Amino acid sequence: MKRLFIAGTGNVGRNLVGLINEYKPDARVVAMENRRGLIQSPHMTATDQEMFLLHPERYPKGEVEVDYDVYVDLRTASLNGRIEMETYRQQMESGKSIVTANKSGLANYWPEIMAASRSTEKPILYEATVAGGLPIFSMIRHSAGYFPVTSFRGIVNLTANFILKKMASGSSFESAAMEATKLGIAETNMDDDLSGKDSARKAVILGNSLFGKNLRLSGIDFSGIRRDSISNGMLLVIIEGGDHFSLRSGVVELNDSDPFLSMKPTAMAAEIGFMGRAGISISEVFDGPLETASAVLSDIIEI
Numbered sequence: 479m480k481r482l483f484i485a486g487t488g489n490v491g492r493n494l495v496g497l498i499n500e501y502k503p504d505a506r507v508v509a510m511e512n513r514r515g516l517i518q519s520p521h522m523t524a525t526d527q528e529m530f531l532l533h534p535e536r537y538p539k540g541e542v543e544v545d546y547d548v549y550v551d552l553r554t555a556s557l558n559g560r561i562e563m564e565t566y567r568q569q570m571e572s573g574k575s576i577v578t579a580n581k582s583g584l585a586n587y588w589p590e591i592m593a594a595s596r597s598t599e600k601p602i603l604y605e606a607t608v609a610g611g612l613p614i615f616s617m618i619r620h621s622a623g624y625f626p627v628t629s630f631r632g633i634v635n636l637t638a639n640f641i642l643k644k645m646a647s648g649s650s651f652e653s654a655a656m657e658a659t660k661l662g663i664a665e666t667n668m669d670d671d672l673s674g675k676d677s678a679r680k681a682v683i684l685g686n687s688l689f690g691k692n693l694r695l696s697g698i699d700f701s702g703i704r705r706d707s708i709s710n711g712m713l714l715v716i717i718e719g720g721d722h723f724s725l726r727s728g729v730v731e732l733n734d735s736d737p738f739l740s741m742k743p744t745a746m747a748a749e750i751g752f753m754g755r756a757g758i759s760i761s762e763v764f765d766g767p768l769e770t771a772s773a774v775l776s777d778i779i780e781i
């Protein structure tokens with residue numbers, strides 16, 4: 479049975495703990511931490527977890543003494559990803575595997591993290607970093623054989639596209655943003671979503687993972703949404719592979735018949751092209767912390 483260290487007990491962390499207690503997979507939590515506290519025990523019960531989630535400040539931070547197999551990173555994304563990269567390196571060097579929903583490390587330090595993974599022979603799985611619960615990497619790993627990916631087009635940011643779609647149907651920017659917050663799909667601070675940075679981080683991870691590149695966020699151009707955004711406009715990631723590799727993360731004006739336009743404002747979607755086999759389209763009607771936690775749990779089970 480895999481022993482888990484869960485770093486970050488916000489929306490996704492709480493949902494993950496709930497799923498583990500409900501479905502009892504071959505994994506158990508032996509340590510949890512957030513900014514305010516740390517709990518650790520090889521025999522941690524659901525009640526211990528509940529108490530920690532309610533009052534983390536009662537569990538002072540200190541050395542981690544309990545042994546574990548998988549470090550699960552559900553922390554707030556840092557601005558430049560350095561702290562994530564250093565954490566993963568240290569964890570892998572001490573024999574731990576990594577599962578992450580936090581995209582900042584991979585978007586800024588992909589080459590260093592993958593080099594550490596190769597040299598330590600410890601895996602890092604990151605399904606939830608792109609489009610939360612939409613299964614992109616695991617679907618390709620498990621269902622598309624060895625066919626090379628030639629193209630990707632996707633809705634990978636919910637908040638920005640929700641606001642764009644609501645504005646296209648007559649809402650003001652402010653009321654659309656307020657509705658996104660009320661539905662719980664937007665983070666308190668939407669800056670990264672609106673500036674396009676969140677989408678761009680995902681574009682980098684997609685370019686690296688699906689097309690074998692070594693991109694960094696600092697090396698790509700991206701754009702976000704504006705208050706007067708165009709009608710039929712959606713914030714997409716579009717990647718073309720091959721000799722003329724290109725990657726775009728920004729608002730694109732779509733034809734009226736584009737399937738992305740007829741999806742619900744809360745949808746995530748991806749169209750993936752392959753060499754030698756038909757393309758695959760996947761979509762999800764809603765993506766929230768529970769869906770993200772389910773992708774994290776699938777990665778844990780795979781490890």
Ligand SMILES: NC(=O)c1ccc[n+]([C@@H]2O[C@H](COP(=O)([O-])OP(=O)(O)OC[C@H]3O[C@@H](n4cnc5c(N)ncnc54)[C@H](OP(=O)(O)O)[C@@H]3O)[C@@H](O)[C@H]2O)c1
Nearest residue numbers: 486487488489490512513514553554555579580610766767
């Ligand atoms: N929400 C989603 O649907 C979704 C989808 C895909 C990816 N993600 C990514 O998943 C991660 C978690 O998202 P979330 O919605 O759960 O965020 P959240 O609700 O804001 O929770 C973040 C958690 O990280 C903890 N934290 C921050 N810095 C830390 C540090 N240095 N050490 C230990 N803990 C630290 C916070 O501690 P305190 O509780 O003490 O503040 C909090 O518990 C983020 O990186 C996010 O971008 C989220």
